[in-house]
Amino acid sequence: MVSIRPLKKNDAEQLAILANNVNIWNNVRDYFPHPYSIKDAEFFINLTNEENPKLTFGIDFNNCLCGVIGLVKQNDIYKHSAELGYWLGEPFWGKGIATEAVKLISKYGFNELKLQRLFSGIFEYNKSSMRVLEKCGFQLEGISKKGLIKNQKIWDEYRYALLK
Numbered sequence: 256m257v258s259i260r261p262l263k264k265n266d267a268e269q270l271a272i273l274a275n276n277v278n279i280w281n282n283v284r285d286y287f288p289h290p291y292s293i294k295d296a297e298f299f300i301n302l303t304n305e306e307n308p309k310l311t312f313g314i315d316f317n318n319c320l321c322g323v324i325g326l327v328k329q330n331d332i333y334k335h336s337a338e339l340g341y342w343l344g345e346p347f348w349g350k351g352i353a354t355e356a357v358k359l360i361s362k363y364g365f366n367e368l369k370l371q372r373l374f375s376g377i378f379e380y381n382k383s384s385m386r387v388l389e390k391c392g393f394q395l396e397g398i399s400k401k402g403l404i405k406n407q408k409i410w411d412e413y414r415y416a417l418l419k
Contacts (some may be wrong), residue, residue: 256316256317257314257315257316257351257352257355257356257359258314258315258359259312259313259314259315259324259356259359259360259363260312260313260315261303261304261309261312261313262299262300262303262304262311262312262313262323263300263313264297264300266296266300266313266320267293267296267297267300268293268296269319269320270296270299270300270313270320270323271291271292271293271295271296272344273320273321273322273343273344273345273346274287274288274291274295274296274323274342274344275289275290275291275292276291276344276345277289278345279342279344279345281405281406282342282378282381282384283340283342285405303325308367308368310325310326310327310328310337311323311324311325311326312324312325312360314341314343314352314353314356316347316350316352321343321344321346321347321352322341322342322343322344322347322352322353322356323341323342324339324340324341324356324357324359324360325339325340325341325360326338326339326340326360326364326368326370326373327340328368328370335370335371335372336370336371336372336373336374337364337368337370337372337373337374338373338374338375338376339357339360339361339364339373339374339375340375341353341356341357341360343356348383349383353383353384353387354387354390354391357387357388357391358391361373361391361392361417365419370419371418371419372416372417372418372419373393373416373417374396374414374415374416374417375388375393375414375415375416376399376402376403376412376413376414376415377412377413377414377415378403378405378410378411378412378413379398379410379411379412379413380410385413385415388415388417389415391417392417393415393416393417394415394416394417395413395414395415396414396415396416397414398411398412398413398414399411399412399414
């Protein structure tokens with residue numbers, strides 16, 4: 256069973272174990288620390304605990320923390336939108352967990368936060384994440400050609416969106 260919940264201080268060790276993985280880091284933004292330490296996990300958990308409204312959640316699978324999912328609310332004329340980001344620890348890949356977590360946070364964003372639009376940018380080589388979003392009803396809006404740099408290589412970014 257998949258659920259999302261606020262991160263707790265005692266999640267730090269599991270969070271650090273899962274996040275300290277180059278295969279995770281290769282699919283997230285560079286501000287995500289690598290290597291990822293317990294201190295990084297504690298700092299991140301403390302940040303999420305200050306959120307009001309709550310925007311960042313742990314992903315649980317059978318009552319075990321297996322990743323993180325969150326929304327970044329936009330501002331000004333884009334305040335009806337939020338960017339969706341998520342990652343799963345590698346031992347949990349390929350089990351349908353990300354798909355269920357995206358469905359849960361989409362429902363939360365639309366129903367609780369009253370958002371009208373969610374979007375996510377996916378690196379061109381992350382086909383699994385593209386499939387997750389497509390299974391959740393997100394549609395490809397466009398491709399930002401050579402729009403990002405990761406590991407000293409320039410890549411396309413695929414932009415997906417879901418409307419309420």
